[in-house]
Amino acid sequence: MALGCNLRHQTSDGGFKMYQKCMDLQTQEASLAWTLYPRNCTIDMVFSGSLPSPSGWVGWGINPKSPNQMTNSQVLIAMKDPNTGQPILLPFVLDPSVKLQQNPVLSRSLDIPIITSSLILRGNSVKIFSLYKLHPNKTSLNHVWNRGIYVQGYSPTIHGLSQEDLKSTKTVEMLSGLASPNDYYALKTSHAIINSFSWGFLLLLGVITARYLKHFLPLDPSWFYMHVGVQVTGYGLGISGFAMGLKLASVSDSGGISGTHRKLGFAIVSLGTLQSVALFFRPKKTNKYRKYWKSYHHFVGYACVTISVVNVFQGFDLLGLSPDSKAKLVYCLVFSSLVGICAALEINSWVIYCRKKKEENEDEGGSTEEEPDFNKLSCRK
CATH class of the missing domain: 2.60.40 (Immunoglobulin-like)
Incomplete structure (x- = not known):
């Protein structure tokens, strides 16, 4: 002994x-x-x-x-x-x-x-x-x-x-001073994988679900529950990944942790928490404050997703991954695929909107065309 x-x-x-x-x-x-x-x-x-x-x-x-x-x-x-x-x-x-x-x-x-x-x-x-x-x-x-x-x-x-x-x-x-370096690197790897998947993928997928899925699922509650399910899962996993990051910071004497990466992490968790709490204060559709809640919800959500993606790449840099590393290439491929899907669905939404608007104008006998209202394309909850 x-x-x-x-x-x-x-x-x-x-x-x-x-x-x-x-x-x-x-x-x-x-x-x-x-x-x-x-x-x-x-x-x-x-x-x-x-x-x-x-x-x-x-x-x-x-x-x-x-x-x-x-x-x-x-x-x-x-x-x-x-x-x-x-x-x-x-x-x-x-x-x-x-x-x-x-x-x-x-x-x-x-x-x-x-x-x-x-x-x-x-x-x-x-x-x-x-x-x-x-x-x-x-x-x-x-x-x-x-x-x-x-x-x-x-x-x-x-x-x-x-x-x-x-x-x-x-x-x-x-x-770090951990008893086993394998524990340290396993913790760092788990932190990177979980946060990339939760904050960097599931949150973006949740936004896509809310914005576009209702066009394919006519029943109003369906897309909403799917959106909430994806976002709650992403938030839960993200919090566990955030806890791992705090542990990494505590054992590394701040020597190997980027201040920018840490600050962005706190910002992401704060925005994600605000979104989760706001769910319990969602006004009914007939409430006059509903439109203000939706504007807040959209702004905070898009800000959270944007900062999350930026911080994922910050994390890759901290790991010392080269531009041709498999992990970075896989994430870039998944991210670009989601962006491409968003672009295609956005164009499709505008085409559907313009077609419906034209049909309404023809039915009403109107000769004027209105500019598309971007807000009407947003998700209604």
Whole structure:
């Protein structure tokens, strides 16, 4: 069992340092604590572990290429100098030959940007301190750690082969501090999918239903109930996606969240809530205030849909999706299809209106033509 993580650690000069976040690595009594400095893209870390034997070794490092793998990892290994017995910290690169055990592992300089490193070894307790330079916009690190019972000269021997020893890897989202980066990315992906579908698709579909479906469903309540059903579903899903966004913002220290994206999200939820509440105050058709309610309902609805679509593309940019990414292409295809359907139905509505108006004028014997009243084409609820 792991000992758990601590934010407060003693340093080599006898003082103490407080870190912002920590994580129990859950194998080999290991833990990790760190402080991230976004301004200069550095992260101050301390790895805590324990020697399995007085002549053993403990190592921690980063795999810059692949998650959940020791091969190609670049590590710092703590051991006692075989000649003096003093604690030493040596760098090693675990190339594929290490896994095959063809030759002893020899210390060599690291290629990853570790700025400084130091070691505290007291009894069997090991603390490896490091200051690491992060790549811009990449706060996820593939951590590896392990330990062995003895060394040969200055070379660590093979580590244990138990399930605990073989699972000593973890990819950590250092910005969020979540226990598992997979949870962070799953939350981010779910937020993107749900909000794109709800605010960016269902709301637009609800508008299309209200504006055009009544021409195909003569019974007055049918299109209205379909419109309400689609909008309520979209609003419900959108609120759950909004809650995910709040969670993402709370665990990311606002470092990876765009202020514009967040503000637009609050605006969308506010407008959507106003629309939902307004449903309970809808006047009857004979009420003189009905036309004012309809104008308000249309304005808020169209504003909500417009801002939602804009914010969906803002979210795509935050995810770092390229213009030819599948997710963006699928949404653009669906969105353009809906816009095309709207255009076709709008033209059809005007054709129907003009034809009916012409027939009415002919029946009345009138010779004047009136300009089409756009408001008469709007949805009546």
